Amino acid sequence: MSAYPEWTSSLIQAETNALKHKPGALLPILHAIQDRFGFIPREAVPIIADTLGQTRAEVHGVISFYHHFRATPPGNHVLQVCRAEACQAVGSRTLEAHAKARLGVDYHQTTADREITLEAVYCLGNCACGPSLRLDDSVYGRVTPESFDALVDELRTQPLEVM
Amino acid sequence: MSARIFIPRDTTALSLGADSVAQRLEHEAAKRGLEITLTRNGSRGMAWLEPLVEIETSRGRMAYGPVIPADIPSLLDAGLLEGRTEHPLSQGLTEAIPWLARQQRLTFARIGVTDPLSLDDYRAHDGFRGLEKALAETPQRLVDEVKDSGLRGRGGAAFPTGIKWQTVLDAPAEQKYIVCNADEGDSGTFADRLVMECDPYLLLEGMAIAGLAVGATQGYIYLRSEYPLAHRILEAAIARAEAAGYLGDNIADSGHAFHLEVRLGAGAYICGEETSLLESLEGKRGQVRFKPPLPAIEGFFGQPTVVNNVLSLAAVPYILAAGAEAYAHYGMGRSRGTLALQLAGNVKYGGLVELAFGTTLRELMESYGGGTLSGRPLRAVQVGGPLGAYLPESQWDLPLDYETFAADDAVVGHGGVVMFDDSVDMAEQARFSMEFCRVESCGKCTPCRIGSARGVEVIDRIRRNDNRDGNLVLLGELCETMEDGSLCAMGGMTPYPVQSALAHFPDDFLRQAEGEQT
Numbered sequence: 242m243s244a245y246p247e248w249t250s251s252l253i254q255a256e257t258n259a260l261k262h263k264p265g266a267l268l269p270i271l272h273a274i275q276d277r278f279g280f281i282p283r284e285a286v287p288i289i290a291d292t293l294g295q296t297r298a299e300v301h302g303v304i305s306f307y308h309h310f311r312a313t314p315p316g317n318h319v320l321q322v323c324r325a326e327a328c329q330a331v332g333s334r335t336l337e338a339h340a341k342a343r344l345g346v347d348y349h350q351t352t353a354d355r356e357i358t359l360e361a362v363y364c365l366g367n368c369a370c371g372p373s374l375r376l377d378d379s380v381y382g383r384v385t386p387e388s389f390d391a392l393v394d395e396l397r398t399q400p401l402e403v404m
Numbered sequence: 405m406s407a408r409i410f411i412p413r414d415t416t417a418l419s420l421g422a423d424s425v426a427q428r429l430e431h432e433a434a435k436r437g438l439e440i441t442l443t444r445n446g447s448r449g450m451a452w453l454e455p456l457v458e459i460e461t462s463r464g465r466m467a468y469g470p471v472i473p474a475d476i477p478s479l480l481d482a483g484l485l486e487g488r489t490e491h492p493l494s495q496g497l498t499e500a501i502p503w504l505a506r507q508q509r510l511t512f513a514r515i516g517v518t519d520p521l522s523l524d525d526y527r528a529h530d531g532f533r534g535l536e537k538a539l540a541e542t543p544q545r546l547v548d549e550v551k552d553s554g555l556r557g558r559g560g561a562a563f564p565t566g567i568k569w570q571t572v573l574d575a576p577a578e579q580k581y582i583v584c585n586a587d588e589g590d591s592g593t594f595a596d597r598l599v600m601e602c603d604p605y606l607l608l609e610g611m612a613i614a615g616l617a618v619g620a621t622q623g624y625i626y627l628r629s630e631y632p633l634a635h636r637i638l639e640a641a642i643a644r645a646e647a648a649g650y651l652g653d654n655i656a657d658s659g660h661a662f663h664l665e666v667r668l669g670a671g672a673y674i675c676g677e678e679t680s681l682l683e684s685l686e687g688k689r690g691q692v693r694f695k696p697p698l699p700a701i702e703g704f705f706g707q708p709t710v711v712n713n714v715l716s717l718a719a720v721p722y723i724l725a726a727g728a729e730a731y732a733h734y735g736m737g738r739s740r741g742t743l744a745l746q747l748a749g750n751v752k753y754g755g756l757v758e759l760a761f762g763t764t765l766r767e768l769m770e771s772y773g774g775g776t777l778s779g780r781p782l783r784a785v786q787v788g789g790p791l792g793a794y795l796p797e798s799q800w801d802l803p804l805d806y807e808t809f810a811a812d813d814a815v816v817g818h819g820g821v822v823m824f825d826d827s828v829d830m831a832e833q834a835r836f837s838m839e840f841c842r843v844e845s846c847g848k849c850t851p852c853r854i855g856s857a858r859g860v861e862v863i864d865r866i867r868r869n870d871n872r873d874g875n876l877v878l879l880g881e882l883c884e885t886m887e888d889g890s891l892c893a894m895g896g897m898t899p900y901p902v903q904s905a906l907a908h909f910p911d912d913f914l915r916q917a918e919g920e921q922t
Contacts, residue, residue, distance in 0.1 A: 245580065245752055260667055264686075264704075265667075265685050265686040265687035265705075265739050266666065266687055267687030267688070268670060268684065268685075268687055269667065269668075272629075272668055272670070278569035283486070284699075293687075293820075299688075302689055303687070303688060303689055303873075306672065306689040306690065306846075307669075307671055307672050307690070308670070308672060309629050309669075309670035309671035323637035325591030325592075325790065325840075326592060326749065326786055326790060326836070326910070327591045327592040327748040327749040327820075327822045328589040329749075329836070330748075330822055330823060330824045330825070330828070331749065331750050331777060331778075339560065341629070348896030361672060362588070362630060363589065363591065363790075363840065363843075364484070364588075364589055364591045364592075364593075364630065364633075365415070365630055365739070366415060366588060366593070366594040366596075366597040366631060367415055367416050367419050367594065368591060368592045368593065368749065368753065368754075368755025369416065369451035369452065369746070369747060369748050369755050369820070370416055370419060370420060370451050370454070370754065371748075372747070373419065375630070378632040378633075378635075378694075379418070379419075380415050380418065380419040381418050381419050382416060383418035383420065384418075389806035391513070401593040401845070401846060404536065
């Protein structure tokens, strides 16, 4: 079961219409779609392009430029490990290797049970208390391989909360 | 009488379990029939004491930290609610903790003291005094005040803020904009986040004053998507400020309009560069623009635009309230006022240290930082983010000042200080700098886009001892090309950490990379 509702063309059109009046509306629209459906379906591109009077290439170009936007569905949770220098100084390279080994995936991949998508992030602004990671919208500091395992175990044993 | 307790709710405190501490405290207090009033304040910036629990007493607030949920029963047993000091986690009076007491907090005077979203708290702690003064002044007087304060862009470029404002004020246009650069992407920096999470009205006030000064009625905060909590707090603060008349069509009944909107970035480091940021804000790929034209002349959708860092805008309310002279009184040389330093990485007592320009790195890392967290010797420090040089011990006595650092091939940048102990492999760090540039380059100019990819390969060959001498020469030439030929600081400054690592830690480049055979 996915943490996100199924997208439809009319829902995407509605998200696009709600924000199209804003100056520079494309990023807010893409955020709204991804927040709601977990990713930006390929089929959303022509809808957004037609509504904003832009080319599909322009819209696709923006989606592919930014690390945050994804064109495929994520797992139920997105887990980002900080790879930046302040975390490196306190052992994030070990944590990174541990996370990949424990989850059995590399960055930008999702575990076989569709539970966790692993991503890299360059700084979460928690630099005095690294290594840090972000699980959905929560940040965790001073993460060790052991506390990483505890966090992942908790995710997999808890039933999914309904929004 | 109900005891008033404070537990922070900024990202760092939460990342270390502040919510669980708060829940446990409420649970234990209820169980024992104790009456408490819990305020979720901002952080004092003492990251090493988070989660920090404070209790209000007649002598001032008493501090306990770092607290984990399991400490709550023993803290209550030891007289937490009376502010007693017997418990091992007791830190005494918060404001007497030397780490905090010795700072010169002008911009960060209020963080951790107040409930970030309480307008009453904000007003009770000198909030909106700058705006009130600004409403009685002409735009030119406001710009002059900022010029006289000596404030320079705190994002890293250190351009005089008042001169930027003057350019926008003098540019005739129907619509002008204030854009706050809150894309704090440098590793080792979190001062912008602290302002936004712990004292959001300060930023709103600074932006409203900037709007009055240059004649802009619309502002945008371009916030990185990596800061979900700052996003929620800013949205809430804007809604409350609008409802209270501090933002909107008629701010503080002055007849002046100022509207504010938060826009989220999408995980692109380059969007901290002001022209990329503007492209992104316009809904495009965040690619760097050619300059000129300057954003102050042709910025957001071609209109005159002030683009200032969070800390520059957050310094403005103090400057207006206390006067330019009071601010300029701090500092050294052409670096006036205070600098928000962020002690990060392998540091024992990390967090936010606001001090006048002129402190040395050694003073900062030793007497504030307390050395490394690991207890091993400190070996290198990277100041100013991923594009800043790695400094060896011979450079730790440099005073923190824009010009002094620049003269020594270093940068103050956004004030991030990332400490590394002697287990660091500086060749690996140099490789990462190139790798980061490869991942984050906007792709517009060749030296940056291609140079960084080749840079990773060349460093890999050096570390493999594959024609090491030849490749070291090649790396030097590549760095020179990137520095001279890149459009912006991304490619132009990536050589700083690389070349400083090479210059000061050459032995690390002679070691075999792990798992490699020569």
